[in-house]
Amino acid sequence: MRPTSPFANADLTDRILTSLPDFKTLQSTILTSKSIYSVFRNRPHSIVRAVAYNQIGPALPQAVRLVRCGHAKLWLKPVDELLGEDELVKHSILTNEEVRMLVDKAKVVEGLEDIFSWREKDRNFTTSQLSAAESARFHRAMYRIWLFATIYGHTACVHRDDIEFDEHETRQHEKKFLASFVTPELREIERLATFMCQIATWAENAGYTEHEYFGDSFSDFALFHGPHAVLAAYSDDMGWVEPFDDDDFLLERYDGFLFSAVSRVLEERKQSHMTDEQAKKIVLDNIIGGEDxxxxxxxxxxxxxxxxxxxxxxxxxxxxxxYDWKDKLKGRLGFNIAETVGFNQACSATPWPILIGEVFDQKTEAYDLWNKDDWICRDCLEIFLKNHLHLWYLEKKRETGVIPENCWYGYNCRTQMHNMDHARKLNHWCEPTKGDP
Ligand SMILES: [Zn+2]
Ligand SMILES: [Zn+2]
Known part of the structure; x- marks a missing residue:
């Protein structure tokens, strides 16, 4: 007897389809046979909604609210004129366009969740290690921040000519929007907005953005655009930037964006400022190795x-x-007039994990107990780099040419700082053998 395919039964097929993890799998599954496709055709809305829940997760109501408010262009509207988080209950059919937008936004939120988890939850993994409850809180707050940025942020403000804009009124709207959340949920919003500002600042420090272009605060600027902009800045993909043309109006609008409104609501509720320790426990229930x-x-x-x-x-x-690399060199090597440019280029051309790993391969006897795999603080790491970076560079030079004779004063030599001939002629990436440079 031939085994019966589970897809022979319509109810069973429906159950299988509604349990699929994402739309990509749904699409490929319904195209595998006519009978499966016909089950989908008979119940498309409930199946799409179920898969949306599987893929987007418990924050689906917040995600749908974001997508629909954005699509309806409800820019600068007060909270009572926005669609609510019960939108999905009221209008449960998701269109193809909405599904596409939900999937796009979910990718951004998941990308940020991975970074959040790596930085704040478990430093061992670059993908999310958040528990189901932590992840749900993260997503819920992130979609709410995104909605705030959509309704009161950059997109809304560039369309202000089409809308009657009133600064005082907008500030009131912002505050009322945030006041619609209970305090613990507002704290989650504050916590994740802070996290996103840190990531934007990180991208700025990493040299991914040109500071002058964004005025005083790139992090406010990125938040003003929304979570997708923060992730793009982190990924060094600044194609999303829409030039301001020195628009003073926008510069003023993004200064303190979201945070000033959050603060006003919390002050009215007589809530005190959170300490860093308290902030860590918002969204997360525990931190892996947090006390290491x-x-x-x-x-x-x-x-x-x-x-x-x-x-x-x-x-x-x-x-x-x-560009601080040369400052991390030992002795007076950072001032060597012949070689610091080449050294900086060699550092910049080597991805950090490879560079630091290779520097550890140059470990000297005094650092015998230090292991590459140890978790160490930044001060200790910098000490290690300072004492070995020159050895790493010497090794790089050795790979590409002959190393000249050592200068007696090695890395402490003063002459390397002003005499080009001397700096070129002798090797300074070595220990001093004479003590009076
Ligand atoms: Zn340390
Ligand atoms: Zn010298």
Whole structure:
């Protein structure tokens, strides 16, 4: 007897289709046979809604609200004229266009969740390790921030000529919008907006943005555009930037965007400022290795997610500016007039995880107990780099040519700072053998 396909039964097929994890799988599944397709044709809305829930998660109501408010161009409207988070209950049919927008937005939110998890939850993994409850809080708050940015941020403001714009009224609308959330949910919004500002600042420090272009605060600017802009800045993909043409109106609008409105609501509710420790527990229930200490100095002040190891070296660029490389050299090497340009170029051309890994391969005897895989604080990492970067560069030079004779004064030599012939002729990436440079 031939085995019966589970797709032979319409109810069973329906159950299988509604349990598919995402729209891509749904699309390929319904195209595999006529009978499956006909089940889908008979019940498209409930199946699409179920798959939307599977893919977008419990924050689907917030995501649908964002998509529909944006689509309806409800720019600068007060909260009572916006669609609510019960939109999906009121109008449960999702159009193809809405599904496409939901999927696009979910990709951004998931991308930010991965970064959030890596930075704040578990430094060992670059993909999200958030629990289901933590993830749900993250998504809910992120879609709400995105809605705020859509209704009162950049897109709305560039269309202000079509709308009667009143600064005082808009500030009132912003406040009322945020006041529609209970305090713990407002704290989640504040917490994740802070996180996004940190990521935008990180991108700025990593050299992904040109500071002058954005006025004083790139992080406010990015938030004013929305979460997609923050993720794009982090990914060094600034194609999303719409030039301002020195638009003073917009510059004023994005200064303190979202935060000033959050503060006003919290003040009215007589809520005090959160400490950093309290903020850590908003959204997250626990932090993996949150109490871990630096394996070298055991400092009490730097713990957990502030430690550095091979799994997060690639996140360092936004903390240590690239053009600082030569300042991290030992002795007077950073002032060597013949070689610092080449050294900086060699550093910039090497991705951070590879560079730091290779520097660890140059480990000297004094650092015998230091292991590449140790989690260490930034101070310790910088000490290690300072004492080995010149050895790394010497090795790079050795790979491409012959190293000249050593200068007696090695990295401490003063002459390398002003005498080009001397700086070129001798090797300074070495220990001093004479003590009076
Ligand atoms: Zn340390
Ligand atoms: Zn010298």
């Amino acid at each position: 200490k630096c394996e070298r100095c055991q400092s009490d002040s730097v713990k957990g997610t502030s430690l550095w190891g091979p799994n997060n070296w690639s996140f360092l660029p936004g903390f240590v500016r690239l």
